Amino acid sequence: MLSFDVSLLLAGPYHEMLLAGLRLSLTLLAITLPLALALGTLVALLGLAPLAWLRGLALVFVESQRNVPLLAHLLFWYFGAPELLPEAAKEWLYGQSFEAIAAVIALSLYAGAYMAEDLRSGIRAVPRGQLEAARALGLGFLAAMRRVVLPQALRHSLPPLISQTLNLWKDTSIATVIGVGELMYQAAKVESASFRSVEAFSFATLAYLTVSLLITGLAAWVQRAYPPRAA
Amino acid sequence: MIAFEQVSKWFGAYQALVDIHETVAAGERLVVCGPSGSGKSTLIRTINRLEGIDAGRIRVAGRDIHSPGTDLNALRAGIGFVFQQFNLFPHLTALQNCTLAPRQLGRASKAEAGERALALLDRVGLAHKADALPSELSGGQQQRVAIARALAMQPSLLLFDEPTSALDPEMVGEVLAVMRDLARDGLTMVCVTHEMGFAREVADRVWFMDAGRVLERASPGDFFQRPQHPRAQQFLAEIRRA
Amino acid sequence: MGFLEMIDTYWLYFLVGQYPDGPLGGLALTLLLATLGLLLALPLGLVLGLARICPWRWLRWPVTGFVFVVRGTPLLMVVFWAYFFLPSVTGHKTGQFSTMLIALVIFDAAYLAEIVRAGLQALPRGQMEAARALGLSYLGALRSVLLPQGLRHMLPSLVNQFAATIKETSLGYIIGLAEISFIATQVNTLVFTLPTQIYLLLGATYFVLCFGLTRLAYRLERRLAQRLHTP
Numbered sequence: 001m002l003s004f005d006v007s008l009l010l011a012g013p014y015h016e017m018l019l020a021g022l023r024l025s026l027t028l029l030a031i032t033l034p035l036a037l038a039l040g041t042l043v044a045l046l047g048l049a050p051l052a053w054l055r056g057l058a059l060v061f062v063e064s065q066r067n068v069p070l071l072a073h074l075l076f077w078y079f080g081a082p083e084l085l086p087e088a089a090k091e092w093l094y095g096q097s098f099e100a101i102a103a104v105i106a107l108s109l110y111a112g113a114y115m116a117e118d119l120r121s122g123i124r125a126v127p128r129g130q131l132e133a134a135r136a137l138g139l140g141f142l143a144a145m146r147r148v149v150l151p152q153a154l155r156h157s158l159p160p161l162i163s164q165t166l167n168l169w170k171d172t173s174i175a176t177v178i179g180v181g182e183l184m185y186q187a188a189k190v191e192s193a194s195f196r197s198v199e200a201f202s203f204a205t206l207a208y209l210t211v212s213l214l215i216t217g218l219a220a221w222v223q224r225a226y227p228p229r230a231a
Numbered sequence: 232m233i234a235f236e237q238v239s240k241w242f243g244a245y246q247a248l249v250d251i252h253e254t255v256a257a258g259e260r261l262v263v264c265g266p267s268g269s270g271k272s273t274l275i276r277t278i279n280r281l282e283g284i285d286a287g288r289i290r291v292a293g294r295d296i297h298s299p300g301t302d303l304n305a306l307r308a309g310i311g312f313v314f315q316q317f318n319l320f321p322h323l324t325a326l327q328n329c330t331l332a333p334r335q336l337g338r339a340s341k342a343e344a345g346e347r348a349l350a351l352l353d354r355v356g357l358a359h360k361a362d363a364l365p366s367e368l369s370g371g372q373q374q375r376v377a378i379a380r381a382l383a384m385q386p387s388l389l390l391f392d393e394p395t396s397a398l399d400p401e402m403v404g405e406v407l408a409v410m411r412d413l414a415r416d417g418l419t420m421v422c423v424t425h426e427m428g429f430a431r432e433v434a435d436r437v438w439f440m441d442a443g444r445v446l447e448r449a450s451p452g453d454f455f456q457r458p459q460h461p462r463a464q465q466f467l468a469e470i471r472r473a
Numbered sequence: 474m475g476f477l478e479m480i481d482t483y484w485l486y487f488l489v490g491q492y493p494d495g496p497l498g499g500l501a502l503t504l505l506l507a508t509l510g511l512l513l514a515l516p517l518g519l520v521l522g523l524a525r526i527c528p529w530r531w532l533r534w535p536v537t538g539f540v541f542v543v544r545g546t547p548l549l550m551v552v553f554w555a556y557f558f559l560p561s562v563t564g565h566k567t568g569q570f571s572t573m574l575i576a577l578v579i580f581d582a583a584y585l586a587e588i589v590r591a592g593l594q595a596l597p598r599g600q601m602e603a604a605r606a607l608g609l610s611y612l613g614a615l616r617s618v619l620l621p622q623g624l625r626h627m628l629p630s631l632v633n634q635f636a637a638t639i640k641e642t643s644l645g646y647i648i649g650l651a652e653i654s655f656i657a658t659q660v661n662t663l664v665f666t667l668p669t670q671i672y673l674l675l676g677a678t679y680f681v682l683c684f685g686l687t688r689l690a691y692r693l694e695r696r697l698a699q700r701l702h703t704p
Contacts, residue, residue: 067684069639069643071646071654073676075657075675079658084669170546173547216545281605304609314599314603318602320618
């Protein structure tokens with residue numbers, strides 16, 4: 001049986017590496033979550049637009065994101081997309097830590113598509129009479145959405161949105177494929193440097209589970225505190 | 232046939248059955264009535280242990296149904312239960328609904344079970360719907376199939392939990408007709424119902440329940456003409472007014 | 474090298490990898506892995522799902538714990554655990570295919586368990602009561618009444634899960650499995666000048682597969698709703 005050396009995780013260079021990875025994973029989550037939500041809201045509204053081509057745009061976006069694995073998206077944004085830019089821009093881009101930017105783009109678009117669907121079903125759950133009443137008072141479509149429908153829709157959408165947040169958190173691990181130094185990347189690096197695979201992966205697993213637990217706990221609390229109001 | 236010995240049941244802090252001590256004779260047709268929340272559904276569901284009890288004893292055919300050696304499934308196979316919501320199996324035809332239990336419990340071969348089921352469906356007037364799915368049947372038809380299904384196990388005791396309460400008014404009659412027909416067979420029947428006309432015609436005895444207690448037990452004639460307990464009088468007055 | 478030339482040279486490589494001169498790869502490997510993974514995960518998921526709702530606490534709690542842990546962990550983590558620890562558990566070196574397969578089976582089984590659980594719990598309570606009232610045992614009731622209805626309802630979710638599994642196979646890239654994302658990157662390294670096109674092609678391949686499957690699931694769901702509609 002392998003011996004488990006906890007001291008390795010609590011101090012020293014490996015500890016630092018793993019913590020840095022965890023910090024980056026959390027940072028990725030913190031940046032991509034609001035972006036995904038904003039994008040999801042925009043796409044959800046587009047999906048309800050009166051113009052057919054706008055609805056089509058939303059549909060194309062959602063389906064093209066959801067039917068392709070995140071890994072392929074990451075590869076595209078990191079290797080494929082910059083080719084479309086002029087040479088100078090490309091040079092500059094790779095000079096920055098472009099992998100993090102590519103990861104943010106890929107993750108935000110991917111999660112945004114799923115959130116758009118959840119928001120759309122939340123909006124559909126709000127009785128039609130709400131929008132009609134708001135319009136009857138003279139509010140424009142967007143104002144009616146913003147002030148009357150969306151606040152109610154959010155309560156219906158909250159459980160699936162939190163579920164998507166959980167997925168987003170776990171998906172940050174795939175950014176490792178384009179070299180982002182998040183938790184998974186660091187765990188693998190610690191493993192190859194020290195051969196202490198059990199300790200490294202236990203730390204990472206525990207970190208993922210803890211944040212997952214926190215998010216799930218948040219979900220339960222929110223559902224109890226803000227249940228959908230009866231019409 | 233059935234004996235309640237000092238039976239009590241609680242749902243949390245609420246006492247649904249208060250010290251019930253009654254007997255039902257073999258072959259007796261009993262109707263249990265009373266206002267909503269009186270505990271009548273709970274009472275009938277304790278007989279085949281769909282609900283448990285917290286105090287006292289229940290005997291069916293002389294045996295304590297909660298004693299450790301009791302074979303629960305065998306007990307239930309000998310008792311037919313008809314639900315308010317029918318609860319037919321939607322993925323099976325009317326015939327298959329009736330043959331499932333006899334075949335699976337090894338009581339009959341496929342041919343025997345099928346023959347008996349068809350005879351029962353014929354008895355409830357639905358032989359022509361033997362291959363129909365529940366979604367293709369009206370509420371009244373579904374409930375009649377449910378009765379045939381309960382009879383397919385050849386039970387010695389039939390329990391009805393508000394069998395017509397979920398039906399549209401025009402379908403109540405066809406189900407009551409089947410139940411009236413069954414009552415002539417000599418099976419022990421316990422029926423929780425609001426249908427007072429049925430009680431008057433068919434029942435040997437009526438129990439009136441309120442707030443978890445059996446407040447009055449009488450023949451239908453005595454109960455409907457000369458109710459003794461003030462709550463029973465109130466209940467009947469309200470029903471007649473409606 | 475032009476796009477069409479690239480297709481002409483590498484189309485077979487995309488489809489089957491190095492086969493027959495080497496192990497199976499490419500699209501064929503992706504499909505094989507996904508199919509095998511889901512098929513093996515189904516019985517396990519069924520058992521776990523039943524265990525999640527069974528009345529026996531000694532079975533329910535550990536299974537619930539297991540499902541929770543697996544669902545709170547990224548798939549990549551499960552893959553890494555399998556990759557680093559299967560050899561020591563099984564005694565000999567485990568190939569990338571077997572590693573990925575086992576990780577997929579464990580991961581998918583946990584998700585299938587939830588699908589099974591939700592599918593069974595969505596059935597009206599009266600069904601179990603009616604079956605038990607006829608004298609059927611708990612297991613007998615499950616077998617004859619609940620599962621036949623439940624599995625039919627679950628079919629759309631299962632088809633969606635197959636689409637998800639196809640996307641999950643992409644993680645084999647990270648452990649060097651020659652599935653289609655890995656092949657695409659290989660080709661990109663060889664050709665070098667067509668990354669955008671190659672990764673768009675990769676995306677399109679996944680899209681055709683997964684979109685087709687999710688459409689099928691949608692149609693199944695509609696057909697199911699019509700069939701069980703009670704008058």
